Amino acid sequence: MSSSPFTYPDRYLPIAEHGIIGNLHTTALVSVTGSIDFMCLPRFDSPTVFGRILDADKGGFFAFECVTEGVQNKQLYLPGTNILITRFLGEDGIAELTDFMPIVEGERDFAVFRRLKGVYGHHRVRVKVAPRYNYGKAGVIAEKNPGGRGYRLRDPEGKQPTMLLLCDLDLEITDEGLSGIIDLHQDDNIDFILTLEEGIDFDLDWMNCFNECRRYWTDWSAKCHYDGVWREAVLRSALALKLLTSARYGSTIAAATFGLPEKMGGPRNWDYRYTWIRDAAFTMYAFLRLGYTHEAEQFMDWIRDKCMHHLQLMYAVDGETNLEEETLEHLEGYHGSRPVRIGNGAYNQKQLDIYGELIDTIYLYNKAGGSITHAFWQSIVVLVEYVVEHWHDKDHGIWEVRSGKQRFLHSAVCCWVAIDRAMKIADDRSLPCPYEEWRKVRDDIYAEIYDGYWNEDLQAYVQYKGSDVLDASALLMPLLRFVSSQEPRWISTFNAIEENLSADVLIFRYKLEHGAADGLEGDEGAFAICSFWYVECLARIGQLDKATVVFEKMLGYANHLGLLSEEIGLHGEQLGNFPQAFSHLSLISAAFQINKKKR
Incomplete structure (x- = not known):
């Protein structure tokens, strides 16, 4: 040394x-x-x-x-x-x-x-x-x-x-x-x-x-509307999200860094300095909840300008669409974690969930008093029509697997969300749309998910149609209002996730040793966002005391400044890119849900 x-x-x-x-x-x-x-x-x-x-x-x-x-x-x-x-x-x-x-x-x-x-x-x-x-x-x-x-x-x-x-x-x-x-x-x-x-x-x-x-x-900070418990943690998360938001463009990056490993010495080292539609949409949801409408306005301007004519998974901060992935061979990587990548090969993946997450954010923006012009609505209709035509397609899913396309549960749920929220916007604004056609497709998606993604042996909804793999993204089903938090099949799924994908308060997105395949080598830690989804679900199903304890224990995995990376390793270390928008926006959402239930 x-x-x-x-x-x-x-x-x-x-x-x-x-x-x-x-x-x-x-x-x-x-x-x-x-x-x-x-x-x-x-x-x-x-x-x-x-x-x-x-x-x-x-x-x-x-x-x-x-x-x-x-x-x-x-x-x-x-x-x-x-x-x-x-x-x-x-x-x-x-x-x-x-x-x-x-x-x-x-x-x-x-x-x-x-x-x-x-x-x-x-x-x-x-x-x-x-x-x-x-x-x-x-x-x-x-x-x-x-x-x-x-x-x-x-x-x-x-x-x-x-x-x-x-x-x-x-x-x-x-x-x-x-x-x-x-x-x-x-x-x-x-x-x-x-x-x-x-x-x-x-x-x-x-x-x-x-x-x-x-x-x-x-x-x-004084504009933050949140006045519940853990305000300091919520505000620090908001300040971190603001630092990841471009003042010039209004776009929000997924994390400040690239190349930091999901396991020490492992190969899962990605570039997160780009604007994922999914991550940015969730970030705007957090900003809207906190009262930061200016940030949502800027993001909507960016969306209208850069994305509505052709929606892809992620963009550069300025809207550039080509994010070709390459390896920086000359860098040894954090603690020898190679390869160090820039760009991101997932940029041209097909991920159907982004349609629902984006339109859900537009719906919330509309509820907060945002403007839905005729031209903007026509662009939304084009997105919904794409979902109507393609909801049954296979895609790469929320976790951007590189093992091939499947009909992922979360993508199907978000296709339902895309149509459902567009119908609600149309109702609220009295906007023209093929309402009955959309309703039929929305209901068809619901019926297929309810029966087609249910695994009788596991007594749970599974990662993709026909699989026997549990996936923590199923925790989003009630958060996206697809099912009631008291729905028996979803409660059974929640119990299966709690039993099989948890290490105390840490939740893994799926377990590779349980048959999950994502086309990548190496292991990973527990995802902070999944743990905060778990907290929110506990609050929704009435386990408020447990939700509070889990939330407070998760705060203990943040660093000395209250910042979180993407994952928590099995030695309690922070792993992955840092700080991570996903982790902080889900912290805000979990705090809101507990605070709402307590009141």
Whole structure:
């Protein structure tokens, strides 16, 4: 193990040992030791400039390290904000690092503000800025800023924008970037602003930007309508979802990162920096519940502009449709978890459930007072007509299996939802549609699901027609109002899932050892979203005390900041991309359901 500074004890910190900051165009993961270990520039789905969470040697980082031995770290958000505080607690006293990104209109107005403050005592702090452009394929050329203060950090290949590090320190220029030693005394404030060379046309005064950023987030948080128990956890989840939402486009990405493994050392390592129709629709449902109608309006604008003429599973943030998957062979992956993939080969899969999830969100948007114009309604009718023609088709399902198409239960339920919610919108708005035809198909789907997906031996609804595999997505049946939460067949399915797919409060989406096949190698952890579906179902069937306990135990799997990745491993570790929108939106929904039942 290397003893050089800036090297983690086992080369990688746990995924959960990070916080997230962002400017609604991109995000950065900041470790509990104060190192930026992941950041794409200038957009969520751009190449990384810092990526050591995916390769300790080649990924790049921007780190501070107290020289004193035995320093302890503590990390927190300023309440109601995405301003991150990292504290260094040691024999020399207390030092503090404040990190945030100003909320700006354009992607190119990017900046990361970092302030080292001496709270008490004297500290010697090493600083190292070591970008690695283009997913770590290129190094960096560091030089004095010929235009004035600070240093330039250039991409040797010229593919990504040149960064400026603005600071008043003399740093050493090295092949890796910049490094130096800071003597930090009590009441010292040492500021670093990492920005772009081009187009700096916004205020770079540290305190002004801090106050504006804090005001933005506290004003946004004050609009949250939720006033029940666990408000702090609900609000933190909302703040995380907001960080994953593009201010420019209104689209929401599934997670901030790519390539983080679903099992340590395993091959299930995907790129989630894109807009899944399903995930984004569920996110808008969460925003609407919390009173954030502006976000729903923006998303509907994006949907109308980018997707209604041809609906596919996922898109780039700007609506680009080609997300061809490739492997970054030069990266070793988190703890050697390879391959590290960018792009996502599922982008051109057929997944029928997205029609129901999208139209359900449009239905909720309509209930919240959103506008359904004639042109928008005509586009919705086209989607519904597709479902009417194709609901009996096989697809790849909610879990995006790569083992071939099946007639998945969740897809069939969502086809029912698509038609049902469109009929309700038409009723509410007195809009023209072939109502009786839609009703007949909706009822045919219901009849087929009720009998065709029931497995008499298992006494449960199964993953796809003709299978004997249990799937946690069946927990969504009452959440989507397909069945009553007191429906005997669904209660029996719930009991089977509870018995076969659970490890205490952790719920697996399915069990590979029980016959499930998804065409992928390796194992995975329990899915946080499935656990929160389970909580919501417990509340709906009247087991409110148990729902409360399960929910609170699930909160215990969140990290020190209340953030969740996609999965929880069997050692209690967070796995998969981080933070994950699915996990946080389902947390919000579960809290709402318990709170509703308690009232």
